[in-house]
Structures are given as structure tokens and as C-alpha cells.
Amino acid sequence: xxxxxxxxxxxxxxxxxxxxxxxxxxxxxxxxxxxxxxxxxxxxxxxxxxxxxxxxxxxxxxxxxxxxxxxxxxxxxxxxxxxxxxxxxxxxxxxxxxxxxxxxxxxxxxxxxxxxxxxxxxxxxxxxxxxxxxxxxxxxxxxxxxxxxxxxxxxxxxxxxxxxxxxxxxxxxxxxxxxxxxxxxxxxxxxxxxxxxxxxxxxxxxxxxxxxxxxxxxxxxxxxxxxxxxxxxxxxxxxxxxxxxxxxxxxxxxxxxxxxxxxxxxxxxxxxxxxxxxxxxxxxxxxxxxxxxxxxxxxxxxxxxxxxxxxxxxxxxxx
Amino acid sequence: xxxxxxxxxxxxxxxxxxxxxxxxxxxxxxxxxxxxxxxxxxxxxxxxxxxxxxxxxxxxxxxxxxxxxxxxxxxxxxxxxxxxxxxxxxxxxxxxxxxxxxxxxxxxxxxxxxxxxxxxxxxxxxxxxxxxxxxxxxxxxxxxxxxxxxxxxxxxxxxxxxxxxxxxxxxxxxxxxxxxxxxxxxxxxxxxxxxxxxxxxxxxxxxxxxxxxxxxxxxxxxxxxxxxxxxxxxxxxxxxxxxxxxxxxxxxxxxxxxxxxxxxxxxxxxxxxxxxxxxxxxxxxxxxxxxxxxxxxxxxxxxxxxxxxxxxxxxxxxxxxxxxxxxxxxxxxxxxxxxxxxxxxxxxxxxxxxxxxxxxxxxxxxxxxxxxxxxxxxxxxxxxxxxxxxxxxxxxxxxxxxxxxxxxxxxxxxxxxxxxxxxxxxxxxxxxxxxxxxxxxxxxxxxxxxxxxxxxxxxxxxxxxxxxxxxxxxxxxxxxxxxxxxxxxxxxxxxxxxxxxxxxxxx
Numbered sequence: 001x002x003x004x005x006x007x008x009x010x011x012x013x014x015x016x017x018x019x020x021x022x023x024x025x026x027x028x029x030x031x032x033x034x035x036x037x038x039x040x041x042x043x044x045x046x047x048x049x050x051x052x053x054x055x056x057x058x059x060x061x062x063x064x065x066x067x068x069x070x071x072x073x074x075x076x077x078x079x080x081x082x083x084x085x086x087x088x089x090x091x092x093x094x095x096x097x098x099x100x101x102x103x104x105x106x107x108x109x110x111x112x113x114x115x116x117x118x119x120x121x122x123x124x125x126x127x128x129x130x131x132x133x134x135x136x137x138x139x140x141x142x143x144x145x146x147x148x149x150x151x152x153x154x155x156x157x158x159x160x161x162x163x164x165x166x167x168x169x170x171x172x173x174x175x176x177x178x179x180x181x182x183x184x185x186x187x188x189x190x191x192x193x194x195x196x197x198x199x200x201x202x203x204x205x206x207x208x209x210x211x212x213x214x215x216x217x218x219x220x221x222x223x224x225x226x227x228x229x230x231x232x233x234x235x236x237x238x239x240x241x242x243x244x245x246x247x248x249x250x251x252x253x254x255x256x257x258x259x260x261x262x263x264x265x266x267x268x269x270x271x272x273x274x275x276x277x278x279x280x281x282x283x284x285x286x287x288x289x290x291x292x293x294x295x296x297x298x299x300x301x302x303x304x305x306x307x308x309x310x311x312x313x314x315x316x317x318x319x
Numbered sequence: 320x321x322x323x324x325x326x327x328x329x330x331x332x333x334x335x336x337x338x339x340x341x342x343x344x345x346x347x348x349x350x351x352x353x354x355x356x357x358x359x360x361x362x363x364x365x366x367x368x369x370x371x372x373x374x375x376x377x378x379x380x381x382x383x384x385x386x387x388x389x390x391x392x393x394x395x396x397x398x399x400x401x402x403x404x405x406x407x408x409x410x411x412x413x414x415x416x417x418x419x420x421x422x423x424x425x426x427x428x429x430x431x432x433x434x435x436x437x438x439x440x441x442x443x444x445x446x447x448x449x450x451x452x453x454x455x456x457x458x459x460x461x462x463x464x465x466x467x468x469x470x471x472x473x474x475x476x477x478x479x480x481x482x483x484x485x486x487x488x489x490x491x492x493x494x495x496x497x498x499x500x501x502x503x504x505x506x507x508x509x510x511x512x513x514x515x516x517x518x519x520x521x522x523x524x525x526x527x528x529x530x531x532x533x534x535x536x537x538x539x540x541x542x543x544x545x546x547x548x549x550x551x552x553x554x555x556x557x558x559x560x561x562x563x564x565x566x567x568x569x570x571x572x573x574x575x576x577x578x579x580x581x582x583x584x585x586x587x588x589x590x591x592x593x594x595x596x597x598x599x600x601x602x603x604x605x606x607x608x609x610x611x612x613x614x615x616x617x618x619x620x621x622x623x624x625x626x627x628x629x630x631x632x633x634x635x636x637x638x639x640x641x642x643x644x645x646x647x648x649x650x651x652x653x654x655x656x657x658x659x660x661x662x663x664x665x666x667x668x669x670x671x672x673x674x675x676x677x678x679x680x681x682x683x684x685x686x687x688x689x690x691x692x693x694x695x696x697x698x699x700x701x702x703x704x705x706x707x708x709x710x711x712x713x714x715x716x717x718x719x720x721x722x723x724x725x726x727x728x729x730x731x732x733x734x735x736x737x738x739x740x741x742x743x744x745x746x747x748x749x750x751x752x753x754x755x756x757x758x759x760x761x762x763x764x765x766x767x768x769x770x771x772x773x774x775x776x777x778x779x780x781x782x783x784x785x786x787x788x789x790x791x792x793x794x795x796x797x798x799x800x801x802x803x804x805x806x807x808x809x810x811x812x813x814x815x816x817x818x819x820x821x822x823x824x825x826x
Contacts, residue, residue, distance in 0.1 A: 225800040272801030276770040299503070300496075309508075315765045 005271050011218055012269035014210040015041075018066045019267075021207065025062040026055050027193070028186025033059065034267065035177045035284055036151070040212065041219045041263035044174020044256065045130050045150040047115075047165075047288060054179050055190075056153050060111045068208035069108030069147060076118035082125035089138040100137060105129050108145065112152040116162040126150065127169045147212040167247065167291065174256045175281070176288035178304075215266070222262040223272045227317035232257045232278045238310045239290050245306060247291035257285045275317050283307050322554055324403040329551040332542050334467030341471075341538030345530040348400060352530035355392035355411050360385075364522055373511060375518040383525060387426040387436060390533045391418045391444050397537055398445050422449060432682070435461070437475070437536020438468035460543050468539055475532030483524035487517055647676065723750045727821070728814035740804050747813060748795045751788060754821050759784075769796055787813075787820045 015037065022033045032048075036059065039046045048056055057073060064071035074085060087103030104110065105126070112126060129135055130150050134143045152173065154165075170176075182190060232254055239248030258273075260281040265273045287303045296306060322329070327340060345352060360382055367378035382389075392411050395418055399406040422443050426436075433439065439457060442448050448456050461468075491499055502513030509517060545551055611617065724730040727750040734743035752772070755761045761775050773792045777785040791813055797803040 223801060225802075228800055270801070272797070272803075274770070274796050274800050275768040279768055279771075300500075301503075312764070312766045316768045 007218055008222070008266060008271050009269055011210065011215045012266060015215070015267055018063075018210055021066045022059065022062045026059045027190040028182025029055060029059065029179060032177050032179050035175060036063065037267060038260050038263040038281065038284075039175050039177075040147070040149055041215055041266055042174055042256070042259035043147075043216050043220075044259065045152070045172065047170070047173040047176040048151060048153045048179055049156050049176060050153070050179030051155060051157065054181065056151070056179065057111055057113070060109050060151050064109045066207055067108075067147070067210055067212050069212070071109045071111070072104040072107040073111040073113060074104050075113045076115050076122070078117060078119060080118045080122050082122050085122060085125050086129065086135045087137055098138070100140075102142075103135075105135060106142075106144065108147055108149070110148075110150045112150055114155060115152040116154050116164055119163055120166075123163065123165060123169065126152075127172050130172050147216070167289070170288045171250070171252050173288060175260060175284040177284060178287075219263050219266045220259075222265055222270075224258060224262065225272065225317075228261070228273050228275055228278060229258060231275050231314070231317040232261060232282075234314050235278065235282050235311060236286065238314050239286060239307070242306075242310055244293055244296050244301075244310070245290045246293045249286050249289045253286055253289050257281060260285055279311060279316075282311055321402055322550055323557060325550070325554070326401050326403055327541070329545050329554050331546055331551065334464045334539060334542075337464070337539045337542035338467060338471055338535045340542070341535030342531055344397060344401075344538060345534035348397065348534075349530050351396060351408055351411075352393040352534070353526055355396050355408055356389040356529050356533075357526035358412075359392070359415065360389050360522070360526055368518070375511075375515050379518040379521045379525075382522060384431065385427065386525065386529070387431060387440070388419055388423075389526070389529060390437065390440055391415075391421075393530055393533050394440060394444050394537055397534060398441070401541070418444060421447065434472050435465065435468045437471055437533055438464065438539050439536075440533070441537055441540045459547065460540065462543065464539055464543055468536065471532065471535045471539065475528060475535075478531075479521075479524050479528055482528060483517075483521045486520040486523060490516060490520070643676075647672070723753050728817050731810070731814055731817075735807070735810055740810075741798060743810065744795050744798050744805070747810075747817065748791060751791055751817070751821065755788075784820050787816045790816070 019033060019037060022037075023030055026033060036046055036048075040063070050056065060073075061071055063069075074080070083103065085103050086105050087101050089098050089100050091097070092099045115123060115126070129144060133146075133148060134141045136142075181187070236249040236251075236254045236257060239245055239253075242248070257278060261273045261277040264277040264281055265271075268277075270277075283304055286307055290303055290307065292301065292303060292306060327344075332340065363385070364378060364382050367381055368375055371377040392415060395414060396406060396408075396411050426440075426443070430436070430439075435457075438460075442453055442456050442460065446456065491502070494502075501510060502516060503510055724746075727747065731743045731747045734740075734746060752763065755776060756763060759779055759781075761772075761779060763772055763775065767775070769792045773785075773789050776788045779785070794805050794809060794813065798805060
């Protein structure tokens with residue numbers, strides 16, 4: 001137990017350093033950075049929703065530089081084909097043989113920008129890799145190198161000509177992060193800092209602050225008390241029992257919630273999960289897995305508001 | 320009651336025409352009628368809002384339940400106006416105590432949900448009848464207008480809901496979005512501001528429509544009396560008599576001497592009455608009547624055939640248990656549930672009566688269920704507000720002051736020494752919550768986690784207390800969720816700090 005605790009403390013310290021590194025570059029988005037790190041530790045993918053220009057690309061770049069990982073970006077457009085994501089096999093005239101050309105999916109951190117602008121088949125190609133952690137090309141399965149994480153973005157406005165992700169595919173994202181505008185002081189700092197930076201200069205020097213696969217393994221082994229697990233499941237079940245939601249979270253949501261709660265506990269340097277870890281991650285985990293009832297939608301409420309009310313109805317664990 | 324001064328045309332109307340007449344009366348006298356009802360209502364509503372500040376819907380529910388009271392003054396006012404008697408609101412309010420007390424309890428208890436209320440109310444308020452007399456009066460009044468009376472009650476109720484909801488919606492439409500969202504909480508339920516607004520809308524709807532509903536019932540009552548007591552004929556006769564009297568008074572001076580003279584001349588020629596002949600006429604008339612009654616129009620025989628059970632009487636008795644018949648008869652004799660159908664001793668209970676019984680049983684069952692279902696909020700509302708908000712159980716721990724030992728640290732140390740660390744820290748944490756609830760009135764909720772409780776304690780502003788509670792929460796969480804038993808000196812330190820922060824601290 002003590003060895004495990006000290007390991008967790010070491011990883012937590014490294015995670016704090018990583019968080020500080022990202023926060024130096026992505027200013028005024030501390031909560032978003034923390035949630036993305038939770039998703040990374042839980043081994044999941046993140047759906048980020050926010051208007052353009054809030055530093056989504058910078059967030060992924062800075063995270064990649066912090067963990068010494070490869071980073072690629074795909075701008076999803078209506079004419080993007082599955083092969084443009086996964087890669088394809090082409091005939092090399094010089095060598096007179098078919099050669100495999102890997103797509104941008106073969107990376108550690110992938111920013112899928114405006115994922116809802118690509119047609120369903122292209123989205124499906126990406127989502128398959130997210131689930132299976134392997135790409136099949138020309139009948140051959142190729143595993144994706146770990147750590148692998150997709151950060152897909154969506155624009156909450158301009159829905160014209162988009163292909164909204166189906167619920168089953170949304171479920172593949174472990175959390176959905178809403179990214180908003182920074183505070184005045186943060187925006188001022190951001191503006192002055194970036195105005196002084198030369199165009200094309202690298203975001204940051206590449207550092208290797210933490211071994212992510214090892215952190216993920218340790219995170220998966222964090223203790224969860226039976227009552228805390230029951231609390232997580234109760235929260236998810238509550239979304240299925242209310243009339244405010246047409247569709248609630250499924251068992252995959254319960255799994256995701258516990259994984260994120262573990263990661264949240266680890267970020268705090270704890271070797272056990274508390275109900276607060278579960279509660280704090282409930283909305284990011286559930287907000288994209290639920291569908292509002294029509295009357296609630298007409299009333300102008302959003303998923304966060306409904307979920308917040310539902311969470312308040314669930315009693316905290318009986319210790 | 321002077322029929323000569325009746326302000327409406329006494330003529331036979333259908334039930335719906337009577338309702339129309341009632342609505343016309345309400346439109347004409349709406350302001351005094353509404354004020355006579357709403358002012359006393361407002362006098363009660365305002366204190367109720369103060370008492371139920373956090374649950375204003377209760378205030379409006381009580382006002383709604385007391386509607387049989389509010390309908391009395393408008394009825395009294397209209398009953399005077401209809402006969403052109405001069406009456407002011409001041410005079411109406413002077414009569415209010417006597418009117419309100421008249422059969423108060425029956426109207427607020429078992430007659431409150433009567434579907435004939437507006438129709439029956441004049442019998443109580445204007446005729447002052449009660450008990451057997453009232454029942455007989457209602458029996459003769461109800462007749463064919465029962466359905467219209469029920470419709471009036473239903474229409475009134477529905478329009479109240481429509482107007483109340485409509486007002487609320489209109490306000491919603493005109494409110495700016497940030498204010499509008501303040502009316503609802505995150506779960507889509509009415510927040511306190513919304514409840515206040517809805518209560519005000521409901522109050523306005525109740526008293527705006529009350530004159531219409533009460534006057535429609537009153538008009539129906541008047542219509543029935545016109546029909547039963549033949550007011551129209553009486554008024555016609557009175558008019559005829561008046562006209563004749565007028566003619567007579569003009570010719571009396573001329574005719575009187577002539578009449579006296581003619582009487583003197585003719586009296587010697589008029590024969591005395593022949594009584595035997597009169598008796599003979601009565602006997603023949605009786606015979607004639609009997610002949611008519613024996614005739615085809617009154618004494619026809621007709622043969623009908625239909626299917627029926629072989630032993631209908633026995634089956635009827637099998638279907639309806641005697642105890643139920645006794646119970647219904649007892650209800651009728653004591654509570655007048657069934658209006659005019661009081662005489663059931665020689666007639667079997669029909670389908671309509673069965674439906675009434677079923678509805679009453681269903682209503683009682685529903686009432687019982689609702690009382691059971693909402694027993695906790697009802698009990699809390701009845702109790703003192705501060706006590707009502709205190710949770711009894713948090714995190715599965717009993718946090719009532721009675722469940723906490725007098726000397727908490729001593730009890731904790733005893734458990735600790737008995738190798739029961741979980742029970743020891745559990746007691747310490749439970750006692751801390753209980754003390755914070757009891758003394759510092761912190762608004763803990765069942766959905767609050769330990770960290771949220773700690774945040775609330777911190778927001779309370781007592782730094783020492785907050786520091787102690789944070790330490791306790793951390794130790795407790797490590798034990799409860801991390802299965803990490805603390806060192807003895809940690810527990811000892813917590814017990815010492817407990818005495819300083821909880822036992823000795825001034826509130």
C-alpha cells in the first residue's frame with residue numbers, strides 16, 4: 001500500500017508539473033486543462049465544444065510537448081474520406097509493389113478539428129480506431145502506439161452543413177468538455193503574450209514530464225470503495241429514471257464515470273476515490289450521453305442544468 | 320322579497336340560459352362582487368404568505384380551499400341587488416361575520432368538493448336552512464338542473480386553471496431571459512420566485528372568476544324557484560290585479576250608486592241556494608272523474624316482455640351487502656352526500672348511486688395516498704421551520720442531537736480503544752455534523768458530499784472550526800474510502816480539538 005501510495009504521489013507531482021506547463025501556454029482554461037488530463041489518465045478520448053479561437057489546438061500542442069508525444073491535426077471537411085484519416089495502400093511504380101501510406105491517425109495525440117463537418121463514414125473510421133486502438137488497412141491490423149488520445153472539437157454554432165455525431169458514437173468519448181471564453185485578466189495576459197510571439201515559432205520545447213502509459217496503469221488500480229461505486233451507478237441510473245431526459249446514460253457511462261473519478265483522485269494525489277471525485281466528473285461524463293426531453297428543450301434548458309438538478313437528488317454515499 | 324321589484328324577467332329558462340343570465344349579472348356587478356370576495360381573501364392571503372414564505376403555494380391553496388366562504392358575500396350582495404334593494408359594500412361587510420359562520424364547517428369539510436356548491440349555497444346563505452329541511456329543500460330544487468350545476472362547477476374550475484396558467488405564461492413571455500430562468504431551478508421545477516409569481520396569478524384568477532361562477536349558480540337557483548313557485552304567473556297576476564284595480568278605482572265613484580240600486584231591485588227575484596242540487600252535482604262530478612280515470616288514456620294495459628334473472632330479489636341482495644346499504648343510509652342521514660336522493664328505504668341503489676359511492680371511495684383513497692406520499696413534507700411544514708430544514712440522516716449517519724452521546728470525545732476514545740476505529744471516527748464525524756446542524760444551522764443536504772459540507776463550514780467564517788472540520792473530513796475519508804486507519808495521536812488530537820471547537824465554542 002505504501003509503495004503504491006508513494007508511486008501515486010510521484011505521478012501526481014509529475015501531473016501537477018504537466019498541468020502547470022500547459023497552463024502557462026493555455027491561459028485561463030484551468031478547468032478545461034484538468035478535465036482533459038483526467039480523460040488522458042482514464043485512457044479515453046475527449047470531445048471539446050467551443051467557438052473557434054479559444055486555444056483548442058494550442059491545448060493539444062502544449063500537452064503533446066509536455067509528455068513528449070507526437071501530435072497531428074486533421075481538419076474535418078465534407079469531402080474528407082476515411083482513407084485521409086487512416087491511410088491507404090498505393091502502388092509504388094518505382095518499386096512495382098503496393099506500399100502502405102499511414103494516415104494522420106498514427107500519432108499519440110490527434111486533434112480532430114470540427115469532427116461534425118465530415119460525413120458519417122469518415123467519422124466512423126475515426127471512431128473505430130478510438131474504440132479498437134488499431135487500424136485495419138488492406139486486411140492487415142496495425143495497433144496504434146500508446147498513448148493514443150483523440151481530442152475532437154465541435155462548434156456549438158454554425159450547424160449548417162454539419163453531420164451531427166450519433167449518440168452511439170458520442171458514447172465513445174469519455175468526457176465532453178465545454179470550453180468558454182477566459183476571464184478579463186486572463187484574456188489580457190493571453191493577448192499580450194501572443195502578440196509578442198513571432199509567427200511560426202514553436203509553442204514550447206519538447207519535454208517528457210511524465211510516462212503516460214505507466215500513469216494510466218497506476219490510475220486503473222486505484223481503490224474504489226463499494227459505496228462510491230454504487231454512488232456513481234446511482235447517478236447514471238438517475239438519468240434513466242427521470243422524465244426530463246428522453247435518453248439517459250448507459251452502463252458505458254457508469255464505467256466512464258468511475259474511470260474519470262479515479263483519474264480525478266489521482267490528480268489530487270489520492271490513492272482512493274471519494275464521492276466528490278465522482279460528483280465533480282458526473283456532468284462532463286454524462287452531458288453528451290443524454291438526450292433532453294422535447295419539453296425541456298423547448299423550455300431552453302441544457303443538459304448541464306438538468307444533470308445538475310438530478311445530481312442534487314441523489315443522496316451521497318452511506319459510509 | 321318583493322317580486323314586483325325583481326330586476327330580471329321572470330320567465331322559464333333552460334339551465335344554460337340561466338347560466339348566461341348569471342354571467343350577465345356578474346358582468347354588470349363585477350367590481351362590487353369581486354371586491355366583496357377579494358378584500359377578505361386578501362386579508363387572509365397576505366399573512367399566509369408571510370407564514371408560508373418559502374412555500375407560497377400552500378398560502379394560495381388555503382385561500383382556494385376557503386372559496387365557499389368567499390362566495391357568500393357576493394351572493395348576499397346579488398340577492399339584494401336582484402330585488403333592487405339599495406346596498407353598499409359597507410353593509411355587505413357588516414353582515415360578513417354572520418354570513419361566514421353560517422354552516423361554516425360543513426362547507427369547508429365534506430361539502431367543500433360538492434359539485435353543486437354554487438347552486439346549493441343560496442339555500443344555506445339566503446334561506447338559512449339546515450339539516451332535514453335543507454335536504455328536503457335541495458331535493459325539490461335540484462331536479463333537472465343538476466347536470467347544469469355540475470357543469471357550472473366544472474367550467475369555473477377549468478377557467479380558473481386556464482386564467483392562472485395564462486397569466487403566468489404572459490408574465491413569462493414578457494420577462495427578460497435571465498429573470499425567466501430564475502423562476503425555475505435546474506431540475507425544471509418552480510423555484511421560490513416562480514412559486515410566488517404563480518401564487519399571485521392563482522389568487523387573481525380565483526377572485527376574478529369567482530363572481531361569474533357564483534352568479535351562475537345563483538341564477539340557476541333563481542330559475543328553479545321561478546319554475547317551482549311560478550313567479551312568472553304570480554307577477555302576471557299581480558300586474559293584472561293592479562291594472563284592474565286601477566280601472567276599478569276610476570269607475571268606482573260612478574258605479575257604486577248604480578250597483579246599490581240594482582241590488583235592491585233584484586234581491587227579491589234571486590232564489591235561495593239549493594244545497595241538495597249542489598250535492599248531486601258533486602257526486603256526478605266524482606262519477607265523471609272516475610269514468611275518465613278508467614278510460615283508455617289513464618288505464619291502459621300494456622304487455623312487455625324482457626329477459627330477467629329468475630330470482631332478481633335474491634341476486635340484488637347478494638350484490639349489495641346490507642352493511643353497505645346501512646353505511647350509505649347513515650352517510651345520507653348525517654352528511655347529505657347525495658343531494659335529493661334521500662329516500663332510498665324502499666328503492667334499491669341504482670347505477671348512479673354506485674358510481675357516486677365508487678367516486679367517494681376513490682377520492683378518500685386518493686386523499687389517503689397523497690397524505691401518505693407527502694407525509695414527510697407535510698410533517699416538516701407543520702413543524703417549526705428551523706427544525707424542519709434539519710436533515711435527520713446524512714451519509715447514512717443519524718445526525719439527530721438525541722443520537723449523540725453527551726461526552727463525544729470520551730465515547731470516541733472508548734470505541735478506539737476497543738479496536739473499533741471506523742465506529743469511533745464515524746461517531747466523531749456524525750457528532751460534528753449534528754452539532755453544526757444544531758448550533759450553526761448549516762444548510763446541509765442529503766446530496767452533499769463530505770467536501771461540500773466542508774466548503775459550507777468554511778463559508779460559515781469560523782476559521783478554527785473550518786480547519787478542525789477539514790482535518791476530521793480528511794481523516795474520515797481516508798478511513799471510509801481509502802481503508803487507511805489513522806494513527807492514535809491523530810484521533811487523540813481530533814478529540815482535543817473537538818472539545819475546543821465544538822464543546823467550548825460559543826455559538
